[in-house]
Amino acid sequence: xxxxxxxxxxxxxxxxxxxxxxxxxxxxxxxxxxxxxxxxxxxxxxxxxxxxxxxxxxxxxxxxxxxxxxxxxxxxxxxxxxxxxxxxxxxxxxxxxx
Numbered sequence: 001x002x003x004x005x006x007x008x009x010x011x012x013x014x015x016x017x018x019x020x021x022x023x024x025x026x027x028x029x030x031x032x033x034x035x036x037x038x039x040x041x042x043x044x045x046x047x048x049x050x051x052x053x054x055x056x057x058x059x060x061x062x063x064x065x066x067x068x069x070x071x072x073x074x075x076x077x078x079x080x081x082x083x084x085x086x087x088x089x090x091x092x093x094x095x096x097x098x
């Protein structure tokens with residue numbers, strides 16, 4: 001993760017901070033590595049208190065509910081309840097509105 005963050009910051013020279021959140025932010029080793037990356041480029045590292053760093057499974061579930069609701073409101077059928085094949089590295093630039 002530190003390597004990827006370092007690469008991202010190299011692509012974004014105007015970045016003003018490095019932020020981590022969610023379950024991964026609860027990992028002390030990752031936090032320290034990302035803190036070091038932020039320090040190496042002289043930007044603040046921002047992370048919530050550990051007690052607030054939880055898994056985002058609820059957000060994923062809620063996103064699924066909202067997606068299903070959007071399909072239903074549009075009168076579209078869900079094929080066997082599956083909207084898409086799993087893609088563990090789905091690019092964020094590929095957003096497909098129903």
